[in-house]
Amino acid sequence: MTAPAPRPLIFAADLVLPVSSPPIRDGALLVENGRIAAVGPLSEVGRENPGVEVRRFPRHTIIPGAVNAHAHLGFRRGDEPEGGSFSRWMTELISRLPEKAAWTPEAARNSAREAIEAGTTFMAESSLYGECLPQLAESGLAGTVYAEFLPFELGTPEEAVDFIEEKVRSLREGLPSRVGVETSMHAPYTVDPESARLAAQRVREREGRLATHLSESPEEYEFISKGTGFLADIFERFAQVDWDGKGDSPVRYAESIGLLWPGTIAAHLATGVSGEDIGILARTGVAAAHCPRSNEYLGCGVSPVPEMLGRGIRVGMGTDGLWSSPSMNLFEETLFAVKLHGFDGEMGLALATLSGGGRGDAGSIRREPRDGGVGGGGGRRGGGDRGRRGARV
Numbered sequence: 001m002t003a004p005a006p007r008p009l010i011f012a013a014d015l016v017l018p019v020s021s022p023p024i025r026d027g028a029l030l031v032e033n034g035r036i037a038a039v040g041p042l043s044e045v046g047r048e049n050p051g052v053e054v055r056r057f058p059r060h061t062i063i064p065g066a067v068n069a070h071a072h073l074g075f076r077r078g079d080e081p082e083g084g085s086f087s088r089w090m091t092e093l094i095s096r097l098p099e100k101a102a103w104t105p106e107a108a109r110n111s112a113r114e115a116i117e118a119g120t121t122f123m124a125e126s127s128l129y130g131e132c133l134p135q136l137a138e139s140g141l142a143g144t145v146y147a148e149f150l151p152f153e154l155g156t157p158e159e160a161v162d163f164i165e166e167k168v169r170s171l172r173e174g175l176p177s178r179v180g181v182e183t184s185m186h187a188p189y190t191v192d193p194e195s196a197r198l199a200a201q202r203v204r205e206r207e208g209r210l211a212t213h214l215s216e217s218p219e220e221y222e223f224i225s226k227g228t229g230f231l232a233d234i235f236e237r238f239a240q241v242d243w244d245g246k247g248d249s250p251v252r253y254a255e256s257i258g259l260l261w262p263g264t265i266a267a268h269l270a271t272g273v274s275g276e277d278i279g280i281l282a283r284t285g286v287a288a289a290h291c292p293r294s295n296e297y298l299g300c301g302v303s304p305v306p307e308m309l310g311r312g313i314r315v316g317m318g319t320d321g322l323w324s325s326p327s328m329n330l331f332e333e334t335l336f337a338v339k340l341h342g343f344d345g346e347m348g349l350a351l352a353t354l355s356g357g358g359r360g361d362a363g364s365i366r367r368e369p370r371d372g373g374v375g376g377g378g379g380r381r382g383g384g385d386r387g388r389r390g391a392r393v
């Protein structure tokens with residue numbers, strides 16, 4: 001797997017936006033071994049790295065790669081289930097799962113390529129038993145594949161969680177260092193409470209990360225609070241345990257079974273997220289993945305992102321998959337959010353990049369230079385900025 005290290009290069013543009021620190025006019029970045037090793041004014045980066053080739057991009061701006069905080073690679077464009085309601089969409093999706101298996105790998109390859117061409121460098125991908133890991137790893141993307149599991153296929157909750165833990169361990173073998181594998185608790189209506197609780201406990205014990213869909217739809221809210229509606233049937237089929245509603249919101253339910261801690265990414269949070277729920281999300285330190293185009297397509301409402309940011313919750317952007325979203329372009333997703341919430345461009349860029357990378361929350365973006373910026377970069381620098389070492393190109 002080890003190829004000879006590529007020679008270092010300096011990329012220079014009229015403007016460099018590190019996002020974690022103020023814009024740099026006539027800026028440059030040094031790339032060594034596929035990683036950004038320095039960011040600063042071209043005059044300084046060039047002086048400190050004599051003899052390194054400079055590639056100039058006049059009238060261009062260099063920005064960080066997009067971080068997709070919630071995506072599914074294994075769907076394709078053109079034959080998506082009809083939108084408008086989550087239950088109708090989900091019914092069609094489930095009915096087509098058998099035929100989908102034949103084209104999932106090709107869809108995953110195409111989705112990954114589309115994401116890369118749109119400037120994505122990192123993706124949190126969720127797929128059943130991590131089935132899209134090969135395509136993510138081959139694509140060149142960095143990312144984490146969150147392996148979803150269906151406990152009803154796997155025996156008791158203990159057996160199901162043993163299986164998924166072993167699956168995560170085995171999927172990690174032989175991967176390039178840019179790719180990781182973690183566990184996904186798919187959703188409260190497909191995983192029974194005991195399996196979800198045990199899975200989260202095991203992930204937490206090994207200091208891993210957990211992804212989950214949470215408070216996505218009106219149907220989910222009704223199912224969690226009252227135990228009725230369309231998802232009661234889905235739950236009966238997938239989770240196969242008694243359920244008569246918790247009288248609680250999905251967020252409170254998730255907290256009650258130990259799903260919420262700083263290692264958790266909760267996707268969607270689009271329906272019925274109250275001020276009290278936001279307080280729980282803030283207190284438990286959960287990160288949120290905002291997928292506004294998917295939420296609109298499925299009639300799921302608008303996530304209270306400004307309020308979450310105001311409470312210091314980390315929010316990143318997610319495209320979801322091509323059966324609920326028109327593209328894998330994270331910047332298009334973010335522009336949609338910018339218009340939806342009335343954000344400015346600076347906030348949008350932070351949501352698409354730094355915030356999704358978990359290296360700061362967009363709500364704390366400042367406009368003044370400062371030391372020790374949210375990305376660890378520091379303010380104005382004299383080149384050789386070690387704080388940015390490790391950021392991907």
Ligand SMILES: [Zn+2]
Pocket residue numbers: 070071072213267320321
């Ligand atoms: Zn999703």
